[in-house]
Amino acid sequence: MIKISNLHAYYGTIEALKGINMEIRKGQITCLIGSNGAGKSTLLKSISGACNRSGSIMYKDNADISNLSPQKVARLGITHVPEGRHVFPGLTVKENLEVGTINWHGFFGRKPYQKEMEEVFALFPRLKERENQLSWSLSGGEQQMLAIGRALMSHPEVLLLDEPSMGLAPLVIAELFEKIVEINKEWGLTILLVEQNAKLAMKTADYTYVLERGNITVEGPSAEVRSNDMVIKSYLGKFANTK
Amino acid sequence: MSPSLFLSLLVNGVAMGMVYALLGMGLILLVRAVGILNFAQGDLMMFGAYICACLLLDFELPLYLLIPIAFIWFALLGVIFMFTIYWPLRKATYSQATIIATMGASIILQEVAKIIWGSQPRSMPHLVLNSEGDPAVLQIGSASLQWQYLIIIAVGALIIFLITQLFEKLYVGKMMQAACQDSYAANLLGVPSILTICATYIIVAIVCGICGYLVAPVFMVRSTLGTLQLRAFAGVVIGGFGSIKGAVIGCLLVGIVESFSTMAFSGYKDVTVFLLLIIFLVFRPTGLFKGKIGDKA
Ligand SMILES: Nc1ncnc2c1ncn2[C@@H]1O[C@H](COP(=O)(O)OP(=O)(O)OP(=O)(O)O)[C@@H](O)[C@H]1O
Ligand SMILES: [Mg+2]
Numbered sequence: 001m002i003k004i005s006n007l008h009a010y011y012g013t014i015e016a017l018k019g020i021n022m023e024i025r026k027g028q029i030t031c032l033i034g035s036n037g038a039g040k041s042t043l044l045k046s047i048s049g050a051c052n053r054s055g056s057i058m059y060k061d062n063a064d065i066s067n068l069s070p071q072k073v074a075r076l077g078i079t080h081v082p083e084g085r086h087v088f089p090g091l092t093v094k095e096n097l098e099v100g101t102i103n104w105h106g107f108f109g110r111k112p113y114q115k116e117m118e119e120v121f122a123l124f125p126r127l128k129e130r131e132n133q134l135s136w137s138l139s140g141g142e143q144q145m146l147a148i149g150r151a152l153m154s155h156p157e158v159l160l161l162d163e164p165s166m167g168l169a170p171l172v173i174a175e176l177f178e179k180i181v182e183i184n185k186e187w188g189l190t191i192l193l194v195e196q197n198a199k200l201a202m203k204t205a206d207y208t209y210v211l212e213r214g215n216i217t218v219e220g221p222s223a224e225v226r227s228n229d230m231v232i233k234s235y236l237g238k239f240a241n242t243k
Numbered sequence: 244m245s246p247s248l249f250l251s252l253l254v255n256g257v258a259m260g261m262v263y264a265l266l267g268m269g270l271i272l273l274v275r276a277v278g279i280l281n282f283a284q285g286d287l288m289m290f291g292a293y294i295c296a297c298l299l300l301d302f303e304l305p306l307y308l309l310i311p312i313a314f315i316w317f318a319l320l321g322v323i324f325m326f327t328i329y330w331p332l333r334k335a336t337y338s339q340a341t342i343i344a345t346m347g348a349s350i351i352l353q354e355v356a357k358i359i360w361g362s363q364p365r366s367m368p369h370l371v372l373n374s375e376g377d378p379a380v381l382q383i384g385s386a387s388l389q390w391q392y393l394i395i396i397a398v399g400a401l402i403i404f405l406i407t408q409l410f411e412k413l414y415v416g417k418m419m420q421a422a423c424q425d426s427y428a429a430n431l432l433g434v435p436s437i438l439t440i441c442a443t444y445i446i447v448a449i450v451c452g453i454c455g456y457l458v459a460p461v462f463m464v465r466s467t468l469g470t471l472q473l474r475a476f477a478g479v480v481i482g483g484f485g486s487i488k489g490a491v492i493g494c495l496l497v498g499i500v501e502s503f504s505t506m507a508f509s510g511y512k513d514v515t516v517f518l519l520l521i522i523f524l525v526f527r528p529t530g531l532f533k534g535k536i537g538d539k540a
Contacts, residue, residue: 048431074433086428088421089536098414099421103433107415136536154432 001026001158001190002047002078007055007066009039009046016042017053018214024158024192029184031193031205031222033235038211040194041083044160047192048080049073074103079156083163083194085147089136093127096135096146100153113153120149123179141172145179152183158190159183165197173197177204198235202226210235244506247386252502258392259474260498261399265454266475267482267490268403269447274484275423276443277329278338282345284451285472286352287324291317291452292459292468293356296365313456314449321448324348325441353466364465370394378460395457402450403491409446419443424536474501477520485534493531 002024009017016039024030034040046053049070057066065073070080088096097120101113121128124145130138135146144164151159164180165173181204184191195201202208208225210218218228225231266284273281281287294316298304304312328348332341369378371390380387410416422429422439430436455468462468474497482493497516504515523530 050427050431070430071433071435074431080431082428082431086425086431088424088428090424090534091417091420095417096421098417099429099434100432102418105414107418107438109414134535150432 001060002192003058004047005056005058007043007046007053007057009042009051009053011042011051016051016214017046020055020211020214020216022209022216022219024190025207026190027184027188028206029180029191029193029204030207030209031195031201032209032211033195033198033201034211035234036196037213039214040211041162043211044080044082044162044192044194047073047160048078050080071103074154077155077157078160079103079151079154079158080160081147081151081162081164083166085140085143087135087138087143087146087150090134092132092134093138093146094131096150097127097153100150103154116153116155120152123152123182124149141168141176144168144176148179148183152187156189158192160192160194162194163196164193165195165200173200180204198231245385247384248506250383250386251388252506253499254388254392254396256499256502257495258395258399258498259501260478260495261396262454262458262471263475263478263494263498264491265399265402265450266472267479267494268406268487269450270475270479271484271487271490272406272443272447276419276440277333277341279329279341279345281447282342282472283324283328283349283352283469284447284475285469286349287320287448287451288455288458288471289464289466289468290320290352290356290455291448292367292455292464293360293365294320294452295456296367296459296464297360299367300365313452317449317452318445320452321444321446322441324448325444329440329444349469353469356466360464362466364463366463367459369460391457391460398453398457402453403487406446406450407487415442474498474516477516480520481523481530483530483532483534485530485536486532489530489532489534 004020004022007017007020008015020043032040032043042051045051047057049068049072053066055066056064059065059076059078065076088099091099097117098113101116105111105113126142127145127149130142135143138146148164161180164176168176177200180191180193183189193201193205202222202225205222208220208222209216210225210231218225218231266288270281270284273279295309295313298309298313328344329341332344335341369391371379371394373379379390381390381393410420418434419439419442422434422436426436458468475494478494478497479490481496482489482491497519500519501512501516504512
């Protein structure tokens, strides 16, 4: 679906990604793990066009998207759910979802988006209950659901999720990951998942990449990566094999 | 104080308050959209007044032509303002750069107006004239109210209503709000921020221009007209600096206080406005209203 080769990203003179090669396969959940500051968010931003990058990013039938602006990338069907949720605080839940439609609706369009909204509400009934509440007052978990729901409104084919579990309680995380699997399996979306919670991420994902200081160091089917010695030592800890 | 005097002072105060409210609303819209306090707000109004004076006195356009042509010029002024004052500096390493640029813009607008139209103040006729060509008045009992003030109140209220509807009800308005509240997330979803920012500047310039047209008959068209913005700043701070509702109410309060203080001590009306501001800053620094985005600890 997306094939990245020799991708570099820069913040001023700092090189945050140093030649990344990776592939996100259609219909799969691909996960990206790595410690703080490894460049995970930067990689997502490079795909969605939110930072300076060079190299090649091929999307679908060989269209290079590595020099497109975020708006253009969003219009192609790649939607980035940024780290830290970023809901629009002064808009209600419903209005936040409406903003998600901009990439196919257009400023002055008249296309209805009722159906999309009902589908999102069916996936996250908790949002339906709070549809007229201003989103700054939602709980962290609800805000994350809203951020994902808003992305789903944009008719995406690929979803880039940046640390959806950040700051959430274990029960809420479990519920959220069920939904992510549902989005992948039932809705048929391709997902690139960035996670700190390596164990959970690798359990959920089909394929795993490990990113360290701007380089991919380990990659493979999740089950394989999970038994890699280096990964066990640095990301899973000594309780890796306990359930 | 006689009831008729009270009524006419009230009408004057609300009318001037309405002008400050329109300027103040524009200030809030810009602060939300680009995070910058515009110190050339009053000068956009001044320039708008000159444009109207030029179309009305020099080209002698009738009202039905004057309005659309003036709107086009106001919009153009907004676009030029955005691309010269805001756009080149949007990525400046410290955001004060843009604020200082707006102060510079204020001086430039005044000087350009003087170069084009000369430094003599121009007088504009009131919108409603009686048969002798003098400003028409509405007689209520023994109070005589100038139609110009009543029109300012009506037009101001209408504009405030239309703009709040635009932002609250229309799809475009919600996109603009989203871009203001979190431009990063809005960009990722595909909201074209350049368009929403440009639209905000156009709206603000048009509102300022309309203000200029409305106050021109009262104050004459002169390059110092922009100093009225200080009252709008005071009103916005009193209102709480977050919501349009707060800005409007704060500015109306400033207008009314100013009007009644001319009665008691006419030489000191500026003093009373800023005394009111200081009282608010001391006893209620958060202003009358909080913004609708709360703090979630
Ligand atoms: N806006 C920025 N300006 C300068 N440097 C940045 C910026 N954003 C990130 N960096 C740097 O780029 C590197 C990678 O950052 P990135 O945010 O991609 O890490 P991450 O893997 O997402 O970390 P985390 O797990 O903490 O989210 C870091 O060294 C960081 O300091
Ligand atoms: Mg990150």
